[in-house]
Amino acid sequence: MTEPSIAAATRPTKITTDREGPALLSVRGIRKEFAGVVALNDVSFELRAGTVHALMGENGAGKSTLMKVISGIYRPDGGTILLNGREVELTTPLAALDLGIAMIHQELNLMAPMTVAENIWIRREPRNRLGLIDHAELNRRTAALFAELDIRIDPDRLVGDLSVANRQMVEIAKAVSYNSQVLIMDEPTSTLTEREVEHLFRIINTLRAKGTGIIYITHKMNELFEIADEVSVFRDGEHIATRASSDLTRDDVIRMMVGRDISQMFPKVPAEIGDVVLSVRNLTLRGVFDDISFDLRAGEILGVAGLVGAGRSNIAETIFGVTPATSGSMLVDGRHVVIDTPRTAMQQGMAFLTEDRKDTGCFLNLTIQENMQIAALQSGFHRNGFVEQRRLGQECQTLREALRVKTPSMEQKIVNLSGGNQQKALIGRWLLTKPRILILDEPTRGIDVGAKAEIHRMISSLAAEGLAVIMISSELPEILGMSDRVMTIRQGKLTGILDRAEADQIKIMELVAQ
Template sequence: MRAVRDSGAVPNSEFLLEVEGVRKTFPGVIALDDVSFRLRRGSVHALMGENGAGKSTLMKIIAGIYTPDSGSFKLRGNEIELNSPLDALENGIAMIHQELNLMPYMTVAENIWIRREPKNAFGFVDHRALREKTEELFSRLNIRIDPEINVGELSVANRQMVEIAKAVSYESDVLIMDEPTSALTEREVEHLFEIIRALKAEGKGIVYITHKMNELFEIADEVSVFRDGHYIGTHKADEVTRDDIIRMMVGREITQMFPKEEVPIGDVVLSVKNLTLKGVFHDISFDVRAGEILGLAGLVGSGRSNVAEALFGVTPATSGEISINGRAIDVKTPAIAMRHGMAFLTEDRKDTGCFLVLDILENMQMAVLRDRYVKRGFVSEAEVARECERMREALRIKTPDLNERIENLSGGNQQKVLIGRWLLTRPRILILDEPTRGIDVGAKAEIHRLITKLASEGVAVIMISSEMPEVLGMSDRIMVMHEGRVTGFLDRAEASQVKIMELAAQ
């Protein structure tokens, strides 16, 4: 049954959306249990909770992607039942997903207006009108992207802006944003917030899922917290503190977000001299010692991830030298890097990390099957399974068992599986590219403790992060990059956000 948009008075003028008593189960998992939620007109309502708390599941139910086992819904005061994403769109509900869903070989304009293209008198797509509609939309949102460029040619940040524009184009009253700033620079985040404030002024209701506390207090009017599939509570954003929200999210105190310890710094394990990838980065030189955490900071496009990929042989450098324990190594492939004790957690878990059709065990064991678990040509499957189960428990991966397909996990739990994969290799050099992106505050603290523990055991860690508190809190030294070049190094004692930004913007 579909509700019909009403253009006149509504039974309840205060709430756009009301959800009561929603329950949703998946095989072996209760994702939501008697959950309620209400969204006011002209407001931003933040949803907070650890990975697997049920936030995205509830939003996918509201967006018509999942069907609830039970529960009731009201939209603009009217009872509603949504059976598909099309139902939701036709009733004014649009969702911007954390994992982008655009079609790379179609233009920006074609992606935005798909199935709604303007037609000419002969029934064909009117490309001129299509461009004009897109330009008008972009002008409203102050987005500067060519409507006729293929989406595949855009940066991740610009693709995110296209997703946002597409959602707005439906003139939806309810917009759901799932981690919309995960790939945006500070300037782009502020642009997004300007768009949100304008939509809010038009009376739209925005549901904003985020793990970033600073965003919550800057943009949200209300905040609701979920934990383990249960609704915990709702508060006005200006009436709670960061610690209040963390306690609600995790059900316990997190006393130290960045548990950095002073550990003995040993000899140089990795030495990089004049590493260059033509057209991408130039003359990169640095050393990393045993027990040291070297933070890599810089704005989006600075080349940090490209350097990491070159070190691991994903995209080999065109010149320069990589030495491990004083011996020059020609790292042409990831296999060579792994043989010399390297491990690399990529920043994009969906495209370059997870094998979504495989289960957790298969994903986690992938990097070690050719190593110590092979005896006389046969894999010791029981031993591998025991080690993977131990890693699952250590990282608190929320899943009924290791046979669950990884695509059924939340994004943060997928990230934990990938971290577990590389920790099983017992690396001597660990490269982490955005290790806590999309991970809740409780899991972040656990991963930070794990990184500190690895450093104390003599592992040399390179950590790339766009979150300044993480870089400052976890690093012994910080290397800053700008447009493919190193602009400076900062010791832990002298580093500050201002100094990093000065070097990153040179």
């Protein structure tokens, strides 16, 4: 059955708000430390009713930590929080919710085995005369909420059966259902298509018109200038500045975020394109993608463009043996190979950075050291049946320094790192295996501009050293800036392969859009 679609409309017009009104939320002198590392240092911040206040900063700048303090997840080590001019203590997330502060996390927290309606009204379910949950009323309330937000999802549908985008909308509806005064959105569009982003912005404008104060964390500059009234920039745990979005340029924001100018976001190093390393012929996964053929050469970055759901990630997973192909063939260095498991792919010199850091990338309860070395344990770091732990540890440390992974210790659990530093650690994991073919699925998703530039520079340097790179990205500037050739996918079909010189945004959109 086809999943219900999310309603969409033309791009909403940004509502002009009064920046001079009284503060709805005031944060004063907040300090927070973790194991002696200062995450927030004397941070102050204000949110006004009926405004969208964007938070910008590199990964690890302190944005998410501050939001977790405001939403009651973390207790601050110093400072005060005022809501409507009255000092409050936010000891737990439930205490924050009771005071009208709700947070939509980047990593969704819905319960897959439960229905949409049950997820939205958990702890607040309507009861019948016998004290049992009144499911009819539960669904009626959900339908009314969805009608207000123009969301077209069946309230009785299991959350586990929804797409990531529709789960995001359910999470948003859940937060709205609390009638919150303050709504925190952490990277809400990271999994949404362009049409779904339009819909989200309409919801935001509706809430803003009702007087809700919205804190909006994003790494996407175009969203900042389209939806935000005010912008606060954080760097290294400190508040750098707050300005009206109308008074800023993109370069202003980047300069404040990183403390320097970034003159080249896509530092493409000229690379000598060598022989064909990987040949894919008529690769098919029944019902998902069909008849995919291309060659990949040493030193080449092959960008893969397509809309969400086009099958890009499925193609990458099949090449790496996660989901074996129904038909078709692959050749590595001209030799026919059957890749039916990731282990086989790794034996052929392949490495695969997956799209989802949390679910398929990081082992969140393991250390950075353990996460980085886990793929390399069978890649030459053993002698006489024993792992050469010292040599492996030294290699991990060398890569940590080269990739600039910000952490006080390699023994820190990877769950405590920012998203960008987690991503860099995962790239380090695969570089330890000394691959010849590197598949990167959304390598800079949810990463700030400074970390993006570092990762772009690293990818370009790896290609210059002779690695063959397949890079999937939903950001056209990234595809155009980094690729030697661009392969376009639409509804599971290969629609074109463009050389760097002929590729532009219009041509790519013509090939990927329906």
